[in-house]
Amino acid sequence: xxxxxxLSGGVGTRMGADRPKQYLMVQGKPVIAYxxxxxxxxxxxxxxxxxxxxxxQPRITEWMAAEGITKFFAFAPAGRTRQxxxxxxxxxxxxxxxxxxxxxxxxxARPLTSDxxxxxxxxxxxxxxxxxxxxxxxxxxxxxxxxxxxxxLLDRSCLYAGQAPEAFRFGPYLAIHDAADDEEIAATAGxxxxxxxxxxxVRLVKGSERNLKITTVEDLNTFEVILAEAKKGEQ
Numbered sequence: 001x002x003x004x005x006x007l008s009g010g011v012g013t014r015m016g017a018d019r020p021k022q023y024l025m026v027q028g029k030p031v032i033a034y035x036x037x038x039x040x041x042x043x044x045x046x047x048x049x050x051x052x053x054x055x056x057q058p059r060i061t062e063w064m065a066a067e068g069i070t071k072f073f074a075f076a077p078a079g080r081t082r083q084x085x086x087x088x089x090x091x092x093x094x095x096x097x098x099x100x101x102x103x104x105x106x107x108x109a110r111p112l113t114s115d116x117x118x119x120x121x122x123x124x125x126x127x128x129x130x131x132x133x134x135x136x137x138x139x140x141x142x143x144x145x146x147x148x149x150x151x152x153l154l155d156r157s158c159l160y161a162g163q164a165p166e167a168f169r170f171g172p173y174l175a176i177h178d179a180a181d182d183e184e185i186a187a188t189a190g191x192x193x194x195x196x197x198x199x200x201x202v203r204l205v206k207g208s209e210r211n212l213k214i215t216t217v218e219d220l221n222t223f224e225v226i227l228a229e230a231k232k233g234e235q
Contacts, residue, residue, distance in 0.1 A: 001047065001097050001101040002044055002046050002122055003046065003047040003049060003073070003096055003097045003102075003103050004039040004049070005050075005051065005076075005086065005089035005090070005106070006032070006036065006049070006106055006107075007082065007105065007108060008050055008060070008108035009051050009053055009077075009085045010082075010108075010109065021220070022107075022108035022214075024214075026223060027227055029063075029067075031108065031109060031223075032108040033063050033067050035106065035113075036048065036063075036067060038111075038113060038114075038115070039118070040067075040068070040069050040070070040071055041115075042118050044118070044122050045071060045104070046071065046096070047093070047097070048069065048072050049076055049089050050072070050074075050075050051075075051077070051078055051079075051086070052076075052077075053077075053078045054077065060075075074092045074095065074096075075092070076088040076092035081185070081186050081188075083185045083191070084185055087185060090174045093170065093174075098170065099169075099171025099172075099174075100169065100170070102170060103168055103173065104118065104121055104122060104125070104165045105164065105166050105167070105168075106164050107164050109215070110211065110212070110213045110214070112212060112223065114208060114210075117205065117206075117208065117211060118165060120206065121165055121205055124203035124205055125167035125168050125203075128202070128203045129195075130166070130168045130195045130196070130201060130202035130203065131204075132162055132164075132166040132167075132192050132204065133163045133164070133166075134161060135160065135207045135209060136159075136161075137160065138156075139156070162192065163211050163213075164213070166191040166202075168195055169200075172200060173195060176194055
């Protein structure tokens with residue numbers, strides 16, 4: 001069994017909107033609905049767990065009914081940090097995922113991931129223990145200790161920008177969180193960080209520039225343009 005954990009607990013303060021970015025309406029649907037539909041239609045996803053603040057859960061339930069989301073399994077509460085939210089999602093997934101199954105963790109505000117990326121992540125996690133999509137770094141990249149002067153030129157051929165979703169074999173990934181103390185979970189900066197730190201191999205799979213995360217108004221505008229172009233292509 002493969003379970004998608006959708007992280008929808010962010011508050012989205014950088015957008016300056018009256019609600020979190022994942023609940024903004026775009027062409028009559030909230031951003032999260034586009035994300036949920038991708039995992040609903042993917043044949044290898046069996047269940048969906050949504051991590052969200054309690055006050056938004058009734059609205060999300062209404063949106064899922066309208067979109068025909070039938071793979072929903074449970075809500076989990078949003079945590080103090082992103083990794084705490086992931087751990088809450090993992091605990092909720094205990095009821096539907098075997099130890100040798102895979103959890104694939106995705107941001108509700110990333111509504112344009114592809115079926116291919118999901119499939120590649122699932123395969124990578126089943127075979128290696130973990131997987132994440134990445135894109136190559138195109139610009140010359142420098143390291144600076146103080147942000148005022150260059151200390152080192154980095155070799156961009158060895159640098160990759162991580163995306164989501166990130167997938168892991170459920171049993172080992174959950175065990176790491178069960179054994180970790182609160183300080184380690186809070187200090188975890190990326191979903192895969194705690195995995196490779198504890199010996200899980202994380203396969204890099206091909207990501208996509210299109211797989212954007214909506215963080216700013218410009219990102220939201222880009223998403224709207226992509227949807228409009230796709231709609232024109234269908235006509």
